[in-house]
Amino acid sequence: MPEPLRLGIAGLGTVGIGTVKILQRHAELLSRRAGRGLSVAAISARDRTKNRDADISCYEWEDDPVALARREDVDVYVELMGGADGPALAAIRAAIETGKDVVTANKALLAHHGQQLAEAAEAKGHVIRFEAAVAGGIPVVKALTEGLAGNEIRRVVGVMNGTCNYILTRMEESGLPYTDIFEEARQLGYLEADPELDVGGIDAGHKLSLLASIAFGTRVSFDAVDLEGIGRVSIDDIHRARDMGFRIKLLGVAQMTGRGLEQRMSPCLVPADSPLGQLQGGTNMVVLEGDSVGQVVLRGAGAGAGPTASAVMSDVIEIARGTRLSTFGQPAATLTEPTPARSSAPAPYYLRMGLTDKPGALAKVATVLGEEGISIDRMRQYGHADTSAPVLIVTHKTTREAVDHALRRLPATAVVLGDPVAIRIETV
Numbered sequence: 327m328p329e330p331l332r333l334g335i336a337g338l339g340t341v342g343i344g345t346v347k348i349l350q351r352h353a354e355l356l357s358r359r360a361g362r363g364l365s366v367a368a369i370s371a372r373d374r375t376k377n378r379d380a381d382i383s384c385y386e387w388e389d390d391p392v393a394l395a396r397r398e399d400v401d402v403y404v405e406l407m408g409g410a411d412g413p414a415l416a417a418i419r420a421a422i423e424t425g426k427d428v429v430t431a432n433k434a435l436l437a438h439h440g441q442q443l444a445e446a447a448e449a450k451g452h453v454i455r456f457e458a459a460v461a462g463g464i465p466v467v468k469a470l471t472e473g474l475a476g477n478e479i480r481r482v483v484g485v486m487n488g489t490c491n492y493i494l495t496r497m498e499e500s501g502l503p504y505t506d507i508f509e510e511a512r513q514l515g516y517l518e519a520d521p522e523l524d525v526g527g528i529d530a531g532h533k534l535s536l537l538a539s540i541a542f543g544t545r546v547s548f549d550a551v552d553l554e555g556i557g558r559v560s561i562d563d564i565h566r567a568r569d570m571g572f573r574i575k576l577l578g579v580a581q582m583t584g585r586g587l588e589q590r591m592s593p594c595l596v597p598a599d600s601p602l603g604q605l606q607g608g609t610n611m612v613v614l615e616g617d618s619v620g621q622v623v624l625r626g627a628g629a630g631a632g633p634t635a636s637a638v639m640s641d642v643i644e645i646a647r648g649t650r651l652s653t654f655g656q657p658a659a660t661l662t663e664p665t666p667a668r669s670s671a672p673a674p675y676y677l678r679m680g681l682t683d684k685p686g687a688l689a690k691v692a693t694v695l696g697e698e699g700i701s702i703d704r705m706r707q708y709g710h711a712d713t714s715a716p717v718l719i720v721t722h723k724t725t726r727e728a729v730d731h732a733l734r735r736l737p738a739t740a741v742v743l744g745d746p747v748a749i750r751i752e753t754v
């Protein structure tokens with residue numbers, strides 16, 4: 327049997343300890359699958375003495391994660407500290423410089439530095455693997471890189487942030503507004519240290535940009551992701567959308583169009599009876615569409631110690647087996663610079679507005695929509711006690727530009743009260 331593969335594990339929080347536990351619990355199973363033993367050369371975290379849910383006294387300790395990366399007895403540097411820059415970046419650079427392969431769960435870091443790190447690693451014949459970084463335990467990176475390698479990928483769509491899906495699901499269940507459920511999520515410890523990463527759509531945008539790179543052979547371009555978080559999703563819209571047969575999800579879409587690479591992470595309506603519409607709580611779902619395979623739907627835990635460590639271990643075993651994959655599915659130097667699509671593909675839209683309850687009000691709105699080339703598919707007016715009549719409109723496919731233009735014109739009709747809401751409807 328070959329020599330054991332020696333790991334240096336930096337970060338002993340949720341994911342790091344989850345990884346240590348799998349290594350300890352399944353040592354024999356893992357070495358059978360890997361074809362060689364797996365050993366831990368040393369570990370590192372901020373606080374050595376912290377009470378942890380695993381016995382780490384058997385491992386050598388390094389205070390400095392960069393020193394751990396430079397150790398000669400480490401073959402694979404397992405970075406589970408987090409942070410887009412700082413020690414995680416310095417440590418991964420040091421690991422590559424000194425000839426190690428790298429496994430990381432750090433989507434923020436790869437979204438910002440993935441291209442440069444992949445080029446550096448590949449120039450030296452080393453690999454960077456990141457299954458845990460996208461949708462946690464769901465093997466979506468491997469599905470795209472390996473299982474669907476024979477396809478031209480048409481589209482990647484998904485719910486990739488469990489916290490946002492939890493918040494939206496709980497708002498619908500409880501009827502409580504965003505601020506109340508945000509607080510509930512905080513109390514449950516679901517939110518990242520900087521909650522804006524979750525609710526601002528940034529974390530999910532990081533993940534989408536990594537999948538887009540593999541799917542379309544383009545350099546990671548997180549800055550080109552059109553981002554909108556869930557902070558403005560109202561309980562009203564959640565209920566009205568449900569009345570019309572939809573649910574609101576923070577949805578990521580990446581597709582190559584005639585106008586360039588479209589990457590969006592924003593609240594969208596999806597049919598309530600679709601797989602995405604049925605997705606409840608903190609679960610993730612990614613839908614991959616290939617020209618030969620059609621649609622592949624992956625669903626599972628996008629976060630948590632066990633699921634995320636499961637993904638980390640899949641990368642470690644891949645390396646132990648001798649599989650050497652390019653970080654983004656093809657040599658980093660051959661990834662092309664994407665042209666960002668300036669506008670998104672046409673789609674139906676959901677429009678909600680309050681109208682003055684006077685004859686002809688609806689006709690004025692319909693005229694503006696018609697003049698902007700927007701055709702109405704369905705409409706519903708609600709009973710009301712005051713002077714503002716709530717109206718919902720589902721349009722046929724149209725462009726975001728036409729919708730925005732119509733919304734800008736509506737105040738001039740003098741029949742629309744307050745700010746109308748427009749949300750894209752995504753059919754998957």
Ligand SMILES: NC(=O)C1=CN([C@@H]2O[C@H](COP(=O)(O)OP(=O)(O)OC[C@H]3O[C@@H](n4cnc5c(N)ncnc54)[C@H](O)[C@@H]3O)[C@@H](O)[C@H]2O)C=CC1
Nearest residue numbers: 337338339340341371372406407408413431432629630634
């Ligand atoms: N928690 C989850 O469910 C998921 C986490 N991830 C990613 O996994 C990585 C780790 O996340 P968690 O385990 O949740 O974080 P955590 O906050 O629970 O643990 C971080 C660990 O890294 C150590 N650390 C942080 N900065 C350090 C430094 N400068 N020097 C030495 N040690 C340092 C901390 O002491 C701690 O042991 C992050 O990149 C995160 O985005 C990815 C998917 C899911």
Ligand SMILES: N[C@@H](CC=O)C(=O)O
Nearest residue numbers: 486487488489628629
């Ligand atoms: N904050 C993330 C954790 C995993 O990436 C989420 O809620 O999905």
Ligand code: NA
Nearest residue numbers: 457460462464
């Ligand atoms: Na994954």
